[in-house]
Amino acid sequence: MERFLVFVRKEFLHIFRDFRTLIILFLLPGALILLFGFVVSTDLKNATVSFLDLSNDEMTQKIADKICSSGFFRKGDNIRDFSEIDQALRANKVKAVVVFEKDFSRNIISKGKANVHIITDGSEPNMATMTTNYISAIITDFNNELAGSSAKGILLVQPEVRMFYNPALKSQHMFVPGVITLIMILVCALMTSITITREKELGTMEALLVSPLKPVQIILGKILPYFILSFIDVIIILLLSWLVFDLPVKGSLALLLAESMLYILMSLSIGILISTVSSTMQQAIFISLVGMMLPTVLLSGFIYPIENMPKIYDWISAVLPPRYFIVIVKNVMIKGTGFAYVWKETLILVFFTLLAIGISMRKFRIRLQ
C-alpha cells in the first residue's frame, strides 16, 4: 500500500511539473461554459434582411419597418432589381430578401389581397427556416392588425402552453449537461492514454514493470490523480452553471456527483483501453481526439437531438457512452428526478466500464515484445 502511495505521488509530481497543462485542464471547462452561455446561441439575432420593394408605398414601408424593428433582423442595403438578389445572397451579404409585388397597397385595398415573397439562403437550412418563420409571423401579425380585432374574437380555441423544466426557454439547459459530458470523456481518455503510452514510448514502462508494483497498481496509480482532477472539473462546471447561469442542481447533488464519478471512471477506462491498443503517444492522441471528438459532439444528443436523426442512429449512438450520461445529467440536474429514473443508464455505464477494463486487462502485456 505504501509503495502504491509513493507511486501515486510520483504521478502527481509528473502532473504538477507541467503547470501549463494543469492550468488548461481547469480553464477548459470554464471557458466552454462561458462560451456557450454568452457567445454561442442558436437564437435568431441580427440577421440581415434586404427588401426588393417594387411598389414602395406606405404599407410596404410599414411592413419593412416592423420586420427591422423586431430585434431579430438588421436592414441590409435595398435591392432594386431581381438580378441583384442572387448577388447579395451569394456574397453572404444578406440572409433573406423580402419582395413586395407591384402596387402592393392598392391591391390590398381594391382586391383585398396582395402578395409578398420571401427568399432565403437555403445553404444554411436552420437559419433559412427560422428567418422564413419569423418574417412570416411578423407579416401575419401586420395582416391581423390590418384586419382589425373583428377576426381575432372569432378564434374559439385559445391554446396555452407550459414549458416544463425550462420556462424561460434558455439554451443553457441543453449545453451544461453536454459540456460536462464532452469535457470529461475527451480529457480523461486523452490524459490516461497519453500518460501510459508515454511511459511505453520513453521506455520507462520497462522500469515500472520490473518494479515490485503489480500491473493493476500501476494502472490504478496512473488513473487516480486524473480521477481527482476530473472530479474537480465537474465541480467547477456545476459551480459556474449555478453562479453564472442560475442553473442549480435540482435533484440530489450526491447522486449527480456519484454518477459523475462513475462516468469519469468509465472515461478513464476507455483511456486505458486506447493506450493498450496504441504504441505511441501520437496514435493515442489521434484515436482519442480525431476519432472521438466529433462523434461525441454530434451523436450524443449534445447539440443535435438523437430523436431527429434517421432511425439507424438510435443503434449507432447506443454504443456511445456519452449519450447515457447526458440523459443522467439532464434528469438529475434539470428535471430533479431520482435514481429510479436513471438506473438503466447507470447500469449501462457500469457495463461499459467493466467492458473497457476487461478488454484492457486481456490486452495489457506485462512484457515488451
Next chain:
Amino acid sequence: MRTILYLIRKEFLQIFRDKFIGKAIFAIPIVQMLVLVPAVTFEIKEVRICIVDKDLTTESRELESRIVGSTFFRVIYATFSEKEANDLLHRGRCDLVLQIPHGFGNDIGKGIPTGVMASANAINAMNAQLSWGYLSGVIQGYNMNILAREINSRTFTPVPQIGITTRFWYNELLNYNWYMLPGILGILVLAIGFILAGLNLVKEKESGTIEQMNVTPVRKYQFMIAKIAPFLVIGLVDLALGLAIGKLVFDIPFIGSLGLLFICSAVFMIAVLGLALFISTFSGTQQQYMFTAFFFMIIFILMSGIFTPLESMPDWAQKIDLVNPVVYIMRINRMVILKGSTFQDIRMEFLALVLIALTTTTLAVVRYRKTA
C-alpha cells in the same frame, strides 16, 4: 530548394512509417463523414404526444383526429389521468402533453371561447418551441374550420389578406447533408493538420532528434516549410476524398469552382499549420502541446459558425472571431460549394485567410530557435 525536397521526403517517410497513422489519416475522415453527415439535423422528425381528453365530445375528437392526421405527431398514449401523462413527460417518453378540459365541446357549441392546455419538455428549448409551433398550427387549422362553418350562418365581410410565398435558394428542400458536409469536412482537415503537425515537431524535441536537425546547415524557413508541406498535401488529399464522398454519396451540387476551393483550403491549411508549429515551439512535451492545441481547436470550432449562426453572437465575440481562421473556411466552403460564389464574392474572406497564414507562419519561423 533541393534541401527542402529532401527534408519533405524525410517527413513523408516518417509519417507513413507508422502504419496506423498512415491509414488513419485517410480512413478516419472518410468514416466520420459517412456516419456523421446524415445524422446531424435540427429538423424534427416526429413529436411524441400524449393526449388527456377529459371532454370526450365530437368536438374534442375532431381536434384529436386532426393531430393524429398531421404528419408531425405520433400519439403515443391517451389517458384521463393528468398525473399519468405528466409522468410520461417526466420520464422522457413523450415530448408534449395536450389536455382538453371538460366542457370544451359544450363551449364551442355555444360559441364561447375555450382553451386547451399543452405541456412541453423544454430542456431543449429549440425543440420545444418547434413542437409547440406545430401544435398551435394544428389548433389554428381547427379554429379556421369552425370559422368556416360560422361564415355560412353569419354575414361576414372579407378580411384583407397578404399572401406569403417562400422560397429557399440554393437548397430548395433544405437538405441538411448539404449544409453539414462542407462544415464537417473543414473540421476534419483542421483537426488532422493541427494535431499531427504540432505533435510531429514536439516529438522531435522530446526524442532529441531536433538537435541533430539544428546542427545541420538547414535554414529555419527551410525546416518549417518541410514541416508544413507534407501535412498540407495530406490535408488537401483528405479534402479531395471528402468532396468525392459528398458528390457520390450525398449528391451535393458543386456549383462553384473546385480550383478556388482548393486554393482557399491550401491557404487555410498553411494558416493552421503555422499556428500548430508556433504553439509547438512553446511546448516541451506532446501532452503539453495536445492540451494547448485542444483548447484552441475546440474554441475555434465552436465559434466558427458551423453549428450556430455567427450573427447571433455578441459584437465583441464577432470581433474576436476576426482572427479565427475556421470562420473563413467554413464560410468559403459553403459559399463556393453550394452557392457558386466567385472569387469576387469571397475576396474579403480570402484576404483574411492570407493575412492569418502570413502571421502564423512568420511567428513560427521567428519563434523557432536553432540554438537550445
